[in-house]
Amino acid sequence: MDNLHDVFHSVLVSDGQLMSPDEVRTSVRGIQNYTPTPDWCLAGRASEALFADLYVGTDMEMTFHPVEGGAAGNHVIVAMDTLHAHHAFVIPMFDPPSQEWSASLGDRIMRFSIGTHNRESLAKTFRGRLPEGTQEILRALHQDVRSVDTRAVVENLPRISLQAAALVPRNIPGRVEQEVTRSISLVAPQSILKIERIRTETQQDTMH
Known part of the structure; x- marks a missing residue:
């Protein structure tokens, strides 16, 4: 995904991670006075502007947008x-982990972990x-x-990434669109990474 950093000039791009409950527990092991909940967690790095807004409790609007890709993946x-x-x-x-995550959202509560590029x-x-109806969107x-x-x-990732960066709602009171800082996090498909790793190792074994 490193090539995507060259595609965007005004958008911060980073790798995202969909952490299973076991991965969440492992990541916080050793932290005193902290007991993780048995939830999946969507983690990524965003702009300082988003982090600051979340820190002071500014209202946040969350929306879900389906992208059907056929052979390029939904x-x-x-x-x-x-x-x-x-x-x-x-x-x-x-990706099977993404499907496990979506199946766990029966109570419509989703957990996030947001860091910044600088810290x-x-x-x-x-x-x-x-939002209402999200589970149906995800199942489809x-x-x-x-x-x-x-x-x-x-090949389709740059197009989806541009679409993700452009999805800026215009109904937030007091918001000046030209001053909005935009960032995206791309969650890598673990199943494809595993297939590619096996394919690479097989090719290397053939060469020896």
Whole structure:
């Protein structure tokens, strides 16, 4: 995904992570006076503007946008908007961990961990309530990973990323669109990464 950093000039791009409950527990092991909840957590790095808005408790609007991609894979864009910032997660819904995460959202509560590009060790963890009908949107996007073409997924990422960065609602009171800081986090499909790793190792073994 490193090539995407060259595609955007005014948008901060980072890798996102969809952390399972076990990964959340492992990540906070050793932190005193902290007991993690048994939830999945969507983690990423955003702009200082978003982090500051969340820190002071500015209202946040959360929206979900389905992207049907066929062989390029179905994705969902989870957008978070505050007075000064827009951040979006791009999540591959053909990936089994993403489907496990969506199936866990029966109570419509979603957990986030947001850090910044300049302060990697600092993150704010919070919960957001999903808009009505979100579970139905996510279930409709479930897709068998075997129907997805790896090359098509990679080639389509810049288009989806631009779409994610452009999804800025215009109904936030007091917001000046020209001053909004935009950022996106791309969640890598673990199933495809595993397939590519096996393919690379097989090719290397063949060469020896």
